[in-house]
Amino acid sequence: MSVVSNTSFEHALREGANALGLDLSEAQITQLLDFLALLQKWNKVYNLTAVRDPQEMLTHHLLDSLAAVPPLRRHVAQRGQDSAARPGARLLDVGSGGGLPGVVFAICCPEVDVSCVDTVAKKAAFIQQAAGTLGLSNLHGIHARVETLAGPFDVVSCRAFAALADFTAWSRQALAPHGVWLAMKGKHPHDEIAALPADVSVFHVEQLTVPGLQAERCILWLRPVA
Numbered sequence: 001m002s003v004v005s006n007t008s009f010e011h012a013l014r015e016g017a018n019a020l021g022l023d024l025s026e027a028q029i030t031q032l033l034d035f036l037a038l039l040q041k042w043n044k045v046y047n048l049t050a051v052r053d054p055q056e057m058l059t060h061h062l063l064d065s066l067a068a069v070p071p072l073r074r075h076v077a078q079r080g081q082d083s084a085a086r087p088g089a090r091l092l093d094v095g096s097g098g099g100l101p102g103v104v105f106a107i108c109c110p111e112v113d114v115s116c117v118d119t120v121a122k123k124a125a126f127i128q129q130a131a132g133t134l135g136l137s138n139l140h141g142i143h144a145r146v147e148t149l150a151g152p153f154d155v156v157s158c159r160a161f162a163a164l165a166d167f168t169a170w171s172r173q174a175l176a177p178h179g180v181w182l183a184m185k186g187k188h189p190h191d192e193i194a195a196l197p198a199d200v201s202v203f204h205v206e207q208l209t210v211p212g213l214q215a216e217r218c219i220l221w222l223r224p225v226a
C-alpha cells in the first residue's frame with residue numbers, strides 16, 4: 001500500500017533521513033510514508049493530532065520522531081551486548097496519541113517490540129489499525145492509563161506527555177529492573193530535572209537537530225536509583 005503519491009514528501013523524508021545519518025530500507029521508507037498518509041486520513045475522524053498541515057506533519061511529527069531513532073538504535077545495540085539483558089527489547093511509548101514516536105520506532109527498529117499506550121480508546125484503536133495496515137507485528141496499541149500497566153519494559157519513552165517527575169512516577173512500575181526512560185523534550189528542561197525525586201537520575205542528555213525544524217530538541221535518558 002502506498003497512499004501518499006506526492007513525491008515531494010518522499011524526497012523530503014529521504015533527505016531528512018540522510019541528514020540524521022539514518023539507514024532506512026525501501027520498505028521502511030514506504031511504511032513511514034504510509035503511516036503519514038494514515039495519520040492524515042484518520043486525523044479528520046479521530047482527532048489524533050492538532051497538526052493538520054501535511055508538510056508540518058512531516059517535519060513536526062515524522063522527522064522529529066525519526067531524530068530519536070539513532071539514539072534508540074544505539075541503546076538497543078549496547079543493551080544487546082549485555083549478557084544479562086533479556087533477548088528482544090520491549091519498549092512502551094506513553095501517551096502515544098497518533099503513534100508518535102511509537103509507530104516510527106516500530107518501523108525503524110523491527111527488533112524492538114513496541115507498545116503504545118493511551119487513555120483515549122480511539123487513539124489506541126488507530127495504533128492497532130496502523131499495525132495491521134503497515135504489517136507491523138512488533139506494534140501494539142493499548143487502551144489504558146500507564147499507571148495500570150505492569151510491564152516489564154526495557155525502555156519507556158514519551159514525547160509531549162508530562163513533566164519528567166510525573167512521567168517517571170506514573171510509569172515506574174512498568175519499567176524492567178535494568179530498564180531506562182527515554183524522554184523527548186524541546187528546550188533542555190532544567191526545572192523539570194530539578195524537580196525529580198532523588199531516586200530518579202538523568203544519566204545522559206542528547207541534543208537533537210531535526211531537519212527542517214528550527215527548534216531546540218533533546219532526549220533525556222533516565223534510570224531509577226536503588
Ligand SMILES: C[S@@+](CC[C@H](N)C(=O)[O-])C[C@H]1O[C@@H](n2cnc3c(N)ncnc32)[C@H](O)[C@@H]1O
Nearest residue numbers: 095096097100117118119120145146159160161
Ligand atoms: C499531547 S499528547 C502527545 C501525543 C504524542 N506522544 C505526540 O507527541 O504527538 C498526550 C497524550 O497522552 C495521553 N495521556 C494522558 N494521560 C495519560 C495516562 N495517564 N496514560 C496514558 N496516556 C495518557 C493523552 O490521551 C494524549 O493522547
